[in-house]
Amino acid sequence: MKFLVVDDSVTMRRIIINSLQRIGYNDFVEAGDGSEALERFDASIDCIITDWNMPVLGGLEFVQQLRQREDGRRVPVLMVTTRSARDDIVAAAQAGVNNYVVKPFTPQVLKEKIDQVLAPVAKAN
Amino acid sequence: MADRDRVLSEMLSESEAALRMMDAILEELQAGDDDGEDAVTEHVAAQVMQRLEAVTAGSTDLTALVMHVYLDVIETLKILRRTRSALERTTVEQVQATQEKLLEVSSTTELAATDLLDGLDRAIGMIDRLDSLAAEGNTEESEKLRAELRDELFRLIVVLQFQDIAAQQLSHASNVLRGVERRLERVVGLLDDADLVSSSESAAGTDAADHAHDRPRGYDPAASMLGAEDRQALADEIFSPAANADG
Numbered sequence: 001m002k003f004l005v006v007d008d009s010v011t012m013r014r015i016i017i018n019s020l021q022r023i024g025y026n027d028f029v030e031a032g033d034g035s036e037a038l039e040r041f042d043a044s045i046d047c048i049i050t051d052w053n054m055p056v057l058g059g060l061e062f063v064q065q066l067r068q069r070e071d072g073r074r075v076p077v078l079m080v081t082t083r084s085a086r087d088d089i090v091a092a093a094q095a096g097v098n099n100y101v102v103k104p105f106t107p108q109v110l111k112e113k114i115d116q117v118l119a120p121v122a123k124a125n
Numbered sequence: 126m127a128d129r130d131r132v133l134s135e136m137l138s139e140s141e142a143a144l145r146m147m148d149a150i151l152e153e154l155q156a157g158d159d160d161g162e163d164a165v166t167e168h169v170a171a172q173v174m175q176r177l178e179a180v181t182a183g184s185t186d187l188t189a190l191v192m193h194v195y196l197d198v199i200e201t202l203k204i205l206r207r208t209r210s211a212l213e214r215t216t217v218e219q220v221q222a223t224q225e226k227l228l229e230v231s232s233t234t235e236l237a238a239t240d241l242l243d244g245l246d247r248a249i250g251m252i253d254r255l256d257s258l259a260a261e262g263n264t265e266e267s268e269k270l271r272a273e274l275r276d277e278l279f280r281l282i283v284v285l286q287f288q289d290i291a292a293q294q295l296s297h298a299s300n301v302l303r304g305v306e307r308r309l310e311r312v313v314g315l316l317d318d319a320d321l322v323s324s325s326e327s328a329a330g331t332d333a334a335d336h337a338h339d340r341p342r343g344y345d346p347a348a349s350m351l352g353a354e355d356r357q358a359l360a361d362e363i364f365s366p367a368a369n370a371d372g
Contacts, residue, residue: 055343
């Protein structure tokens with residue numbers, strides 16, 4: 001299972017990757033913003049974890065552009081962000097985000113949401 | 126001699142009357158709002174001219190001088206009023222909000238530091254116990270304690286999320302201060318007659334221009350360590366299968 005972890009904060013990328021390693025995942029690609037993530041995304045990516053507020057191209061715009069790509073329509077996307085206004089969360093759902101984690105998160109919540117977004121993938125396999 | 130005294134006395138009396146009238150006009154202008162300011166000024170200017178002509182009894186030089194002073198005072202008042210409202214409109218609330226954000230950063234970093242220190246104390250205590258267990262040869266208990274130590278260290282890693290959130294809060298505060306600085310520069314510009322109208326208009330348009338571009342920002346102005354559970358509950362509600370089925 002290969003993850004694309006998108007966050008402009010190196011600290012947050014390390015925390016998320018560390019959390020994923022604790023759950024048992026070990027294959028990662030990192031990106032510092034949405035634009036970089038679009039470049040690094042390919043068919044080998046099984047799941048994307050992205051922040052919202054990033055320079056150059058934000059997380060929401062990244063997901064919108066990803067969903068327009070043939071190879072990016074189905075990949076599960078988990079948004080991990082400080083943004084928690086109802087309108088923001090609804091906008092994320094409408095953009096094609098599969099689940100949502102509010103920062104600061106607990107390892108339990110992150111694991112739970114990763115399990116939820118990966119459940120359909122596991123079922124398909 | 127008596128004639129000269131009479132003339133002086135009349136001039137003094139007329140000057141006092143003119144000053145009282147100016148006071149009344151200034152009070153009237155200070156009480157007025159910005160809307161229709163020019164119309165009020167024109168109306169009052171006509172009154173001033175009329176009364177000045179009456180009190181100065183045809184002395185055109187004095188009339189012109191007092192009128193010039195009057196117009197200068199009015200123009201200065203206008204500038205000061207625009208300066209005051211520009212400051213009030215654009216800075217006070219933002220500075221207060223930024224101050225609150227900075228206090229939250231301070232409290233967040235202190236709480237995180239306390240969390241880290243507590244965790245490190247617990248980890249050191251566990252290592253000490255591991256040493257004792259090793260001396261006793263108790264491998265079963267050591268195994269259990271090592272797992273606890275890993276959990277504790279991982280928990281400390283997760284605590285470091287405060288860095289991301291505090292960085293976003295500081296970016297927001299820095300951005301607000303840059304905005305305040307920009308606006309203060311424009312307020313200073315307001316005091317320059319030549320830029321009076323254009324500076325005032327551009328100052329008013331700044332917020333709209335900033336928001337209209339809606340450039341991607343590397344921070345969330347509302348980022349907070351507080352109330353994460355409630356905020357997560359809202360996200361769960363929106364992303365719940367039932368909500369998706371309804372939508």
